[in-house]
Amino acid sequence: MRPDDKPRGRIICAGLGPGAQDLMSLRTARAIAAARHIAYFRKKGRKGRARATVEGMLPAGVTEHAMEYPVTTELHFGSDGYRQALAAFYDDWAERLTDLTRTDDVVVLCEGDPFFYGSFMHLHLRLQDRAVIEVIPGITGxxxxxxxxxxxxxxxxxxxxxxxxxxxxxxxxxxxxxxxxxxxxxxxxxxxxxxxxxxxxxxxxxxxxxxxxxxxxxxxxxxxxxxxxxxxxxxxxxxxxxxxxxxxxxx
Known part of the structure; x- marks a missing residue:
């Protein structure tokens, strides 16, 4: 990374807790309230549970980035096709999120606790040495x-x-x-x-x-x-x- 490419923002993964808004941590709520970019996982054609959890909490003017899984149950999770599709998906979004941090923080919403069976773990692995990462824990589901x-x-x-x-x-x-x-x-x-x-x-x-x-x-x-x-x-x-x-x- 060149000096002028050094990111100005962070990737903040905000653990949302088990689903009720009032079980969200203060740190997560504050990160959401201050966000300029919000990213969240969802199945194609669905609103996404993480996005539904924060309904009414997003600040005016925030830019939303829906990370839509390429497959969910269409392929067996142990098949080569499933693994390859998900790997490409996580590679792509790691690149996109890194690009966003060149100017701003990005808040990635994660249900429950991000490091407990969370999809963000796959991004976290790919973002090492590419972005400044902060993970906010949450009450597990x-x-x-x-x-x-x-x-x-x-x-x-x-x-x-x-x-x-x-x-x-x-x-x-x-x-x-x-x-x-x-x-x-x-x-x-x-x-x-x-x-x-x-x-x-x-x-x-x-x-x-x-x-x-x-x-x-x-x-x-x-x-x-x-x-x-x-x-x-x-x-x-x-x-x-x-x-x-x-x-x-x-x-």
Missing amino acids: MSGCWTETGRPITWGDDVLTILPGTLPQDELARRLSDADAAVVMKIGRNLPRIRAALETAGRLDDAWLCVEGTMAGQRIAPLAQVDLADCPYFATVILHGNGRRPLAEIE
Whole structure:
């Protein structure tokens, strides 16, 4: 990079938290309020959940940059075509964001916490030594979900296991059978397989499904009672721990 190409701005990745605006951090809210450029991921043809979360918060005159995924479920996530399409997508947007920082800050919106299964991680990897990066952490979606169940996720010596629902069914079952407490993410069309894994592990009756936790459309129910065809991607399966704790005094 030539001296005259040195960026004047930063790339600020703002963690939005689990979905409710009032669970956003002050630092994130201030970054959004001061933004001249806002970037966010979305599926083609959709508004995008990150953009919907900040509705009514954007300053006048802000320029929006919708980063539209080239594929989502059209190709299997393990296929060469999927990996190549996503790699080119992230390469392109890393270049575009770097160009924007030559004059201004750019705020990249990220649901939950940016470094917890967030798409921004793939940009962060590509932006090293190319831009000044600031990452603002956020409350994770899973934390919002287990809090909305009204029960602690872990007690005492409980070990919390976090699993992507894309794992093979037998591996899910093995890990769930060994878990004290667990969170399964990336649900959507994986739910029938996750339910079968829980049943194999003998944990189905302990599992709860939280859909759109902390948001207006929130639904929480025992997983065994849920219609498997009625589950969006933004859902989380919760298994609460039952570990060591002082006995409550009984009056």
